[in-house]
Amino acid sequence: MASYSFELNGKPQSLDCPGEMPLLWALRDPLGLTGSKYGCGIGICGLCTVHLDGTAMRSCVLPVSACAGKSVRTIEGLSADGTHPLQQAWQALNVPQCGYCQPGQLMHAASLLAENPNPSAEQIAEHMDSVLCRCGTYPRIKQAVALAAARMQGERS
Amino acid sequence: MNARKLDRRSFLRLTSVAGSGLMLGFAVGCERSGGSSAAPPAPALTSLSSFVSIDAQGRIQIIHKKTEMGQGVRTLAMLVAAEELDAQLDQISVINPSPSAEYSDMQTGGSYSARYIYNAMRPHLAAIRRMLQQAAAQRWKVPVSECSTELGEVVNARDGSRVGYGELAEAAAKLDVPQDAPLKAVADFRVLGRSHAHQHNREMVTGAAKYGLDQRVDGMLYACLVRAPVVGGTVRSYDDSDCAQVPGFVRSVQISGTGINTFPEYIRDGVAMIASNSWAAMQAAERLQVDWELGVNQQFASSGYMDQLRAMAEGEGLVFRQEGELQLALEDADQVLEARYSGPFMAHAPMEPMNCVAVCSQSRCEVWVPCHAQNRLLDGIKQLTGLDEQAILIHTCLIGGSFGRRLQVDYALEAVLVAKAIGKPVQLLWSRQEDMKFGCLRSPYVQKMRGAVKDGRITAFGQQIACSSVWQLREPQMLVDGLDYTVIMPAKILPYAVQNLRLSQAITALPVPQGWWRASYPTIHHTVQECWMDELIHAAGGDPFEMRLDLLADDATPLDFAWQEGWGKDLIDRKRLSRVLRELRGKCGWARPKAAGEGRGLACSIYSDTYIAQVVELTVIDGQLQLQRVVCAVDCGQVLNPDNVLAQIEGGVIFGLSGALYGQISFANGRVEQSNFNDYRLLTLKQTPSIEVHLLDSDAGVSGVGEPGAHPIMAATCNAVFDACGQRIRDLPIASQLGVA
Ligand code: FES
Numbered sequence: 096m097a098s099y100s101f102e103l104n105g106k107p108q109s110l111d112c113p114g115e116m117p118l119l120w121a122l123r124d125p126l127g128l129t130g131s132k133y134g135c136g137i138g139i140c141g142l143c144t145v146h147l148d149g150t151a152m153r154s155c156v157l158p159v160s161a162c163a164g165k166s167v168r169t170i171e172g173l174s175a176d177g178t179h180p181l182q183q184a185w186q187a188l189n190v191p192q193c194g195y196c197q198p199g200q201l202m203h204a205a206s207l208l209a210e211n212p213n214p215s216a217e218q219i220a221e222h223m224d225s226v227l228c229r230c231g232t233y234p235r236i237k238q239a240v241a242l243a244a245a246r247m248q249g250e251r252s
Numbered sequence: 253m254n255a256r257k258l259d260r261r262s263f264l265r266l267t268s269v270a271g272s273g274l275m276l277g278f279a280v281g282c283e284r285s286g287g288s289s290a291a292p293p294a295p296a297l298t299s300l301s302s303f304v305s306i307d308a309q310g311r312i313q314i315i316h317k318k319t320e321m322g323q324g325v326r327t328l329a330m331l332v333a334a335e336e337l338d339a340q341l342d343q344i345s346v347i348n349p350s351p352s353a354e355y356s357d358m359q360t361g362g363s364y365s366a367r368y369i370y371n372a373m374r375p376h377l378a379a380i381r382r383m384l385q386q387a388a389a390q391r392w393k394v395p396v397s398e399c400s401t402e403l404g405e406v407v408n409a410r411d412g413s414r415v416g417y418g419e420l421a422e423a424a425a426k427l428d429v430p431q432d433a434p435l436k437a438v439a440d441f442r443v444l445g446r447s448h449a450h451q452h453n454r455e456m457v458t459g460a461a462k463y464g465l466d467q468r469v470d471g472m473l474y475a476c477l478v479r480a481p482v483v484g485g486t487v488r489s490y491d492d493s494d495c496a497q498v499p500g501f502v503r504s505v506q507i508s509g510t511g512i513n514t515f516p517e518y519i520r521d522g523v524a525m526i527a528s529n530s531w532a533a534m535q536a537a538e539r540l541q542v543d544w545e546l547g548v549n550q551q552f553a554s555s556g557y558m559d560q561l562r563a564m565a566e567g568e569g570l571v572f573r574q575e576g577e578l579q580l581a582l583e584d585a586d587q588v589l590e591a592r593y594s595g596p597f598m599a600h601a602p603m604e605p606m607n608c609v610a611v612c613s614q615s616r617c618e619v620w621v622p623c624h625a626q627n628r629l630l631d632g633i634k635q636l637t638g639l640d641e642q643a644i645l646i647h648t649c650l651i652g653g654s655f656g657r658r659l660q661v662d663y664a665l666e667a668v669l670v671a672k673a674i675g676k677p678v679q680l681l682w683s684r685q686e687d688m689k690f691g692c693l694r695s696p697y698v699q700k701m702r703g704a705v706k707d708g709r710i711t712a713f714g715q716q717i718a719c720s721s722v723w724q725l726r727e728p729q730m731l732v733d734g735l736d737y738t739v740i741m742p743a744k745i746l747p748y749a750v751q752n753l754r755l756s757q758a759i760t761a762l763p764v765p766q767g768w769w770r771a772s773y774p775t776i777h778h779t780v781q782e783c784w785m786d787e788l789i790h791a792a793g794g795d796p797f798e799m800r801l802d803l804l805a806d807d808a809t810p811l812d813f814a815w816q817e818g819w820g821k822d823l824i825d826r827k828r829l830s831r832v833l834r835e836l837r838g839k840c841g842w843a844r845p846k847a848a849g850e851g852r853g854l855a856c857s858i859y860s861d862t863y864i865a866q867v868v869e870l871t872v873i874d875g876q877l878q879l880q881r882v883v884c885a886v887d888c889g890q891v892l893n894p895d896n897v898l899a900q901i902e903g904g905v906i907f908g909l910s911g912a913l914y915g916q917i918s919f920a921n922g923r924v925e926q927s928n929f930n931d932y933r934l935l936t937l938k939q940t941p942s943i944e945v946h947l948l949d950s951d952a953g954v955s956g957v958g959e960p961g962a963h964p965i966m967a968a969t970c971n972a973v974f975d976a977c978g979q980r981i982r983d984l985p986i987a988s989q990l991g992v993a
């Protein structure tokens with residue numbers, strides 16, 4: 096078993112584990128961060144999405160060894176106090192039903208807004224298409240991403 | 253065993269009785285729930301009843317028998333409590349008790365919770381508010397009539413002085429329980445009837461919410477179970493020598509299952525792989541070598557049982573509703589129609605796979621579980637362990653979706669067996685593949701439909717249902733003269749006045765664990781009946797709205813259809829359904845011209861006093877279906893939290909569309925062929941049409957919306973395909989016949 100060091104939600108972290116252990120399970124079990132969710136384990140559903148050096152990645156198929164020396168951000172670190180514009184928009188539009196997919200939805204949406212602060216409705220739909228929700232919150236997800244983007248624009252101008 | 257045979261429907265009936273008999277004045281005997289928003293009980297908690305406690309700071313705790321799984325029942329309990337107690341929302345919290353003699357009938361389903369919360373909790377809360385007023389009256393030595401309530405305080409009408417509920421709780425708890433405390437008038441509502449977001453949203457968007465899979469207990473190990481791939485299969489021998497190379501692997505242990513007919517659940521034979529983390533347990537499971545005795549079901553395959561159902565659909569069946577003379581009407585008709593409809597097994601596939609944490613010794617058993625059939629689980633644990641109720645503690649976790657799946661408690665009983673075998677706390681995790689392969693499925697079906705048209709009118713409607721019965725499989729004593737009322741009732745309530753009707757049932761018990769799938773049989777019968785109405789209306793040259801309204805015109809009195817004895821009846825109010833259809837016609841733009849390839853389809857249904865109609869708009873171009881728009885009109889009686897009703901209908905529509913387009917679990921060699929979301933597909937965000945929901949103002953009582961959104965949508969979609977391209981979809985899923993964009 097090797098030791099891997101990376102930055103986790105802004106703080107240095109090291110972990111002894113097999114290098115091929117998917118980051119999802121390293122986060123959830125030894126590191127105790129259960130916000131990232133397991134849905135499919137094969138990179139289809141998007142529930143385990145985290146940011147690796149700012150890019151959205153599916154942590155169920157991302158080996159811990161690939162994170163060494165990099166920066167990992169999870170839903171627990173999306174904002175210090177739950178006030179990321181997406182988190183606010185999600186609450187304002189009452190997006191969650193069971194809520195289980197929402198950490199993945201939010202992390203995936205955050206990567207879109209980081210790259211494209213003013214996405215069109217089509218760009219939002221295109222981007223968010225790859226995260227599944229069984230409860231059927233898609234219509235509200237679309238609206239909430241647009242609302243968060245609009246508010247961020249407002250703050251900038 | 254002496255377990256009560258409680259199924260979903262019988263529970264509903266029992267609850268309504270229990271609801272009027274809620275008793276005050278018990279000590280609170282529940283442990284805190286494992287749910288993340290449950291605050292630890294404050295030390296000076298005064299128990300005002302078995303369902304409400306108030307601490308000295310005025311924090312109100314509702315002990316709630318209904319389980320949150322995304323349908324909003326936790327928030328609804330808070331809203332109803334805030335309303336009827338005249339308290340502030342933020343002073344209220346909700347926990348689930350462990351089931352017991354005091355907290356019995358814990359089961360959440362049947363789109364019944366809103367009705368239960370509103371009708372059963374309010375008198376109880378009103379009595380508590382009255383006791384708080386009386387306590388204040390004693391303190392101030394004024395008449396109760398001069399003590400009003402406002403936002404968590406009692407107000408003295410004489411001098412305007414105020415005292416908080418927290419200060420009054422102890423004195424109030426000593427008072428006799430008033431039997432005549434008045435309920436608040438709806439006109440005075442300040443909380444209910446307005447939209448409120450879920451109270452747990454913040455935890456959900458920050459990753460703080462703790463689902464079953466997020467539970468951690470001191471000293472906990474992680475387990476996967478390698479299960480018999482075929483129902484009834486057993487372990488001949490196994491070899492775990494390769495597993496030792498997996499870092500974190502602890503040990504393996506063989507688990508003996510039950511039979512497919514065992515009540516309450518079928519548990520597969522298997523080998524549990526124990527490890528220090530989830531991934532190691534999964535890795536070890538992959539390396540385990542098992543020699544299976546596959547048993548009698550190893551040839552079980554879709555082709556076989558679908559043929560069996562097809563043959564059953566051709567028989568006479570047991571008639572459960574007959575009016576006029578179907579045969580004569582067919583002979584006398586201008587046009588006679590006949591067709592077969594079919595649909596496959598379907599899985600629930602909630603995003604959180606099955607899981608449970610358990611610790612079990614000789615003397616006690618404790619579980620943390622995302623489950624909403626807690627009493628069924630309690631019965632199962634008693635049966636497996638021989639422990640009595642006092643030695644069993646069930647913590648209900650937040651649930652990552654269920655749709656009926658977690659009304660079966662197989663996964664939790666497995667965890668108990670594993671915990672018992674290893675003598676340590678353990679979390680059993682189902683991989684997604686296992687969740688797909690070992691689900692409790694919705695029945696497949698074949699239905700033979702007949703109908704007649706004469707002089708432009710529909711004169712006959714025949715339906716022979718062939719399907720697998722959940723009850724026949726495991727609770728055959730629930731059948732009455734061979735009839736399964738859970739199967740027949742959704743068909744029996746056909747609301748249309750067709751003069752010659754014959755509805756009949758042929759059931760079997762396929763050797764597959766089965767369960768309730770967003771109500772199950774309504775998703776079958778309403779689909780087939782509404783598609784068949786569309787065919788008959790088309791043959792009669794009528795308009796789908798006009799002709800339905802015509803067949804509902806005779807609406808003088810609601811029809812009632814009896815369940816089996818002691819189970820009450822379903823009321824069908826044609827007036828309400830007509831109103832919903834008219835509202836929908838007004839909103840959906842039915843008469844707008846259509847371009848080539850555009851289609852619109854209508855369907856409606858009634859479920860548990862909720863009336864719903866839906867229009868689907870789609871295009872079929874070059875054999876490719878694309879959804880465009882769904883419009884719904886809903887009469888669910890008095891609306892308590894409108895935005896949540898909209899969310900539930902939206903969610904139901906999307907769930908039903910996934911089923912209609914893709915939903916299919918098939919078998920070959922006794923094994924489920926699907927394994928993950930790549931071959932059991934869900935609708936994605938881009939495919940989702942725009943969804944409009946129109947709620948009707950209604951004088952009717954509160955009824956539920958968790959399931960009905962998913963009921964007409966499959967038929968409306970098939971009918972729209974016909975409208976677009978002339979192709980009748982009688983065999984689901986649609987994607988087996990058309991491309992889907
Ligand atoms: S759990 Fe990682 S994509 Fe589904």
Ligand code: FES
Binds near residue numbers: 197322
């Ligand atoms: S909110 Fe339940 S899966 Fe998306």
